Amino acid sequence: MKTSPILGRYLVAKEDIKAGDIILTVPPLVIGPIQVQGKPLCLSCYKEINDFNLPVRCEGCGWPLCSKMCQNSYQEYGHTEIECSFLRRSENKPGYNFNYHLYDFILPLRVALLKYTSTQKWTEVQKMQSHSKLRKKNKTFWNNDQIMIDCMKKECSVTEFTDQELHTICGYLQVNSFAVEHLGVSGLFPTAFLFAHDCVPNTTHIIDSKFNMTVRATVPISKGEAVTLSYANTLQGTMVRRAFLKETKFFNCICKRCSDATELGTFISAVKCQICKNGYLLPIDPLNKNSIWQCSCGDEKTEEIISLYIKKVSDEVEKVKNKSITEMEAFLKMFSSKFHPNHYLLITIKCLLSQLYGKSNRYLLHELSEELLLRKIELCKDLLQIFDKIEPGLSRIRGITMYELHAPLMIIATSIDKKNSEKYLKSQLKYIKFLLTEANLILSFEDSTSKEGQIGCAAKAALEESKQWEQLFGKL
Numbered sequence: 001m002k003t004s005p006i007l008g009r010y011l012v013a014k015e016d017i018k019a020g021d022i023i024l025t026v027p028p029l030v031i032g033p034i035q036v037q038g039k040p041l042c043l044s045c046y047k048e049i050n051d052f053n054l055p056v057r058c059e060g061c062g063w064p065l066c067s068k069m070c071q072n073s074y075q076e077y078g079h080t081e082i083e084c085s086f087l088r089r090s091e092n093k094p095g096y097n098f099n100y101h102l103y104d105f106i107l108p109l110r111v112a113l114l115k116y117t118s119t120q121k122w123t124e125v126q127k128m129q130s131h132s133k134l135r136k137k138n139k140t141f142w143n144n145d146q147i148m149i150d151c152m153k154k155e156c157s158v159t160e161f162t163d164q165e166l167h168t169i170c171g172y173l174q175v176n177s178f179a180v181e182h183l184g185v186s187g188l189f190p191t192a193f194l195f196a197h198d199c200v201p202n203t204t205h206i207i208d209s210k211f212n213m214t215v216r217a218t219v220p221i222s223k224g225e226a227v228t229l230s231y232a233n234t235l236q237g238t239m240v241r242r243a244f245l246k247e248t249k250f251f252n253c254i255c256k257r258c259s260d261a262t263e264l265g266t267f268i269s270a271v272k273c274q275i276c277k278n279g280y281l282l283p284i285d286p287l288n289k290n291s292i293w294q295c296s297c298g299d300e301k302t303e304e305i306i307s308l309y310i311k312k313v314s315d316e317v318e319k320v321k322n323k324s325i326t327e328m329e330a331f332l333k334m335f336s337s338k339f340h341p342n343h344y345l346l347i348t349i350k351c352l353l354s355q356l357y358g359k360s361n362r363y364l365l366h367e368l369s370e371e372l373l374l375r376k377i378e379l380c381k382d383l384l385q386i387f388d389k390i391e392p393g394l395s396r397i398r399g400i401t402m403y404e405l406h407a408p409l410m411i412i413a414t415s416i417d418k419k420n421s422e423k424y425l426k427s428q429l430k431y432i433k434f435l436l437t438e439a440n441l442i443l444s445f446e447d448s449t450s451k452e453g454q455i456g457c458a459a460k461a462a463l464e465e466s467k468q469w470e471q472l473f474g475k476l
């Protein structure tokens with residue numbers, strides 16, 4: 001561990017690390033439901049509870065559980081005896097009046113209870129930054145937390161913790177927690193909270209169904225180099241990432257990607273100049289959020305105008321995301337004259353399309369025309385070129401896109417209508433084998449219950465099948 005005036009404490013490589021190497025595997029300190037999920041779930045195993053007509057409830061506190069199996073099974077990372085004794089004090093239980101907001105205080109309560117249940121875990125949590133002074137300045141965070149704290153205190157007659165202590169816990173969670181969206185939970189982890197952020201991270205992490213976290217290197221990391229992960233969505237532009245990091249993690253990111261207006265040559269935030277219709281508007285000073293945006297033709301726009309336009313199109317993206325393939329393609333066509341083809345708003349839709357072609361109703365792989373197969377190939381290849389720069393190496397998104405790319409390539413290469421030469425076929429199969437090997441390697445790290453894990457299994461099966469090609473064509 002090192003310390004710097006900018007990053008605070010951060011972790012560096014003790015020795016050279018290879019891509020794919022495990023850097024850390026740790027069990028959580030605490031796990032709980034993601035706040036503001038708005039859905040009832042089992043306090044023990046976090047399965048969603050859909051049927052409130054037949055609720056199984058904890059015999060101690062009366063909170064909903066998913067099944068008899070979870071009843072009274074006090075679990076370290078689920079419903080514990082001490083939590084039950086607190087929840088028992090409340091008359092209100094989620095379910096009858098849809099009072100699901102009660103779930104919001106479960107995770108903060110669990111962190112607070114560590115003080116009584118585990119000195120070692122509580123000591124580890126207290127090492128984390130809560131940024132309380134900065135958080136207090138943000139009235140929205142502070143007031144929302146106060147509502148949650150008042151609710152916890154009222155419902156469970158909590159007198160054991162002061163408001164200040166509970167606000168600090170909210171800070172620990174905001175700054176240091178890791179969410180597992182597909183399991184509907186979030187938690188704090190020892191050591192992992194020390195990784196610094198970078199908008200081109202050199203690691204990826206997974207949290208498995210037992211909540212253990214594994215951090216792996218996605219690219220080689222040299223001895224002494226910072227080991228980083230991304231706290232922000234790497235598939236968004238600098239303006240959005242930096243605003244998110246400032247608002248929720250309280251720092252101004254000055255990483256290599258943020259400092260470069262082109263974002264490492266991807267042009268992921270570039271807006272097409274409507275004056276010369278040729279060049280792109282980019283911020284003159286990307287680290288200044290109020291920077292003027294300029295095109296090489298000399299045209300300039302204020303940040304305000306750019307932001308307003310981006311906001312308007314972002315709203316359109318949100319709407320079109322759930323629409324049909326045809327509507328998404330129409331959206332891309334309409335905005336292709338407004339943005340660089342790699343703009344993140346277009347990339348969001350291109351990512352969805354790269355997966356929908358081949359999966360969606362009436363667009364199953366065997367139903368795709370050659371034109372649509374080629375479209376899927378084009379989308380995947382465009383995306384991979386961007387990911388190579390912003391999510392390089394063994395990143396999840398590269399693994400998924402490589403898997404998506406292999407299928408249309410395979411269909412075209414092996415099409416009987418095409419009289420492909422053996423040489424051509426062999427070179428295509430070699431490329432497909434490379435894609436599957438890479439996708440299998442990347443996605444084999446994933447939890448098998450997750451969507452990515454399932455794609456990983458499919459990649460593995462396809463790779464197995466590819467061995468038959470070698471019987472026909474010799475070593476690929």
Ligand SMILES: C[S@@+](CC[C@H](N)C(=O)[O-])C[C@H]1O[C@@H](n2cnc3c(N)ncnc32)[C@H](O)[C@@H]1O
Nearest residue numbers: 006007008009129175176193194196197249251
């Ligand atoms: C999860 S903590 C990381 C550990 C933290 N540095 C510490 O000493 O506890 C996140 C906090 O670390 C700091 N941080 C992490 N990455 C940073 C970066 N790239 N630039 C500036 N500050 C960073 C910020 O204060 C941020 O709120």
